[in-house]
Amino acid sequence: MEHKKVSVLGVSFENKTKGTILKELMKRIQNNKKTFVVTANPEIVMYAKKHPSYMSLVKEADYVVADGIGIIKGSRMLGTPIVERVAGYDLMISLLAEANRQGSRVYLLGAKEDVLQSTVKRVQERYPAIQIVGARNGYFDLSDTSVIDQVQQTKPDMVFVAIGYPRQEKWIHQYLQSASKGLLMGVGGSFDVLSGKSKRSPKIFIQLNAEWLYRLIRQPYRIKRMMALPHFLHEVRQEKKNIRDKQS
Numbered sequence: 001m002e003h004k005k006v007s008v009l010g011v012s013f014e015n016k017t018k019g020t021i022l023k024e025l026m027k028r029i030q031n032n033k034k035t036f037v038v039t040a041n042p043e044i045v046m047y048a049k050k051h052p053s054y055m056s057l058v059k060e061a062d063y064v065v066a067d068g069i070g071i072i073k074g075s076r077m078l079g080t081p082i083v084e085r086v087a088g089y090d091l092m093i094s095l096l097a098e099a100n101r102q103g104s105r106v107y108l109l110g111a112k113e114d115v116l117q118s119t120v121k122r123v124q125e126r127y128p129a130i131q132i133v134g135a136r137n138g139y140f141d142l143s144d145t146s147v148i149d150q151v152q153q154t155k156p157d158m159v160f161v162a163i164g165y166p167r168q169e170k171w172i173h174q175y176l177q178s179a180s181k182g183l184l185m186g187v188g189g190s191f192d193v194l195s196g197k198s199k200r201s202p203k204i205f206i207q208l209n210a211e212w213l214y215r216l217i218r219q220p221y222r223i224k225r226m227m228a229l230p231h232f233l234h235e236v237r238q239e240k241k242n243i244r245d246k247q248s
C-alpha cells in the first residue's frame with residue numbers, strides 16, 4: 001500500500017508529487033484556509049531532532065515536503081519510499097506561476113534589502129499579474145510583532161519567508177496564530193537565487209542529485225552544515241535497526 005505520509009526520524013513528510021501538492025495548496029488558498037508549508041532537508045530534520053521545540057513547530061505544519069535527495073534516500077532505506085523530491089525553490093516558483101494565473105496577493109519577506117528589491121523586480125517582470133502587496137527585508141527581531149501586523153494588514157494569499165531556518169518557521173507559526181488566511185512557506189535562501197544574486201546549480205548537478213556538491217564547491221565554509229547529511233543517514237540506519245528489532 002502506498003503511504004500518503006512517510007515518517008523519517010520523527011518528521012512526517014508528504015508522499016505526493018509536486019503537481020498534486022501544488023493543486024492541493026491552491027485549493028486551500030481558494031478556500032481561504034490557513035496553510036503552513038515546511039520544506040525540510042536532512043539538515044532541518046537533524047536540527048528538529050536536537051531541538052524539541054522546533055520539532056513541535058514542524059509537527060504543526062500542514063505540509064512538510066521532502067526537500068533534498070537525502071530525505072528520499074532515507075525514506076527508501078526505511079522501506080517507505082517517498083515518490084519524489086520537492087525542492088523548496090521549485091515549489092515556490094510553481095506557486096508564483098499559479099499566483100500569476102489567478103492574480104493572487106503575494107508578500108515577500110526576507111533577505112537583505114538589495115536582494116529583496118531585485119527579487120521584487122524579477123517577480124514583477126516574470127509574473128506581471130501577481131499583486132505584490134508588500135515586501136520587507138529579513139533583518140528584524142522575532143520579538144517585534146509589528147512585522148506580523150504589517151504583513152497581515154496587506155491580506156496576502158501567499159507569504160514567502162526567506163529568513164533561514166529555524167527563524168522562518170518560528171515566525172510563520174507566530175503569524176498563523178493570529179491570521180485568518182494565507183499560505184506561508186519558509187524558503188531559506190531562495191530570494192538570493194530568484195534575484196540572481198546566487199546561482200542555482202547547473203542542470204547537470206541537479207540531474208545527478210548533486211546540488212549539495214556544487215554548493216560545497218562554491219561555498220566551502222558550508223562544510224560544517226553539510227556534515228548533517230552523513231549524520232542523518234547514520235540516524236536513519238539506526239532507526240531502521242530499531243524498527244527491525246521491534247519486529248523480531
Ligand code: UDP
Nearest residue numbers: 110111112138139162163164165188189192
Ligand atoms: N536572512 C534574513 N535575516 C536574517 C538572517 C538571514 O533575511 O536575520 C536571509 C539571508 O539574507 C538569506 C536567507 O535568509 O537570504 C538565509 O539563507 P540560507 O541559505 O542560510 O537559508 P537556510 O538554508 O539556512 O534556510
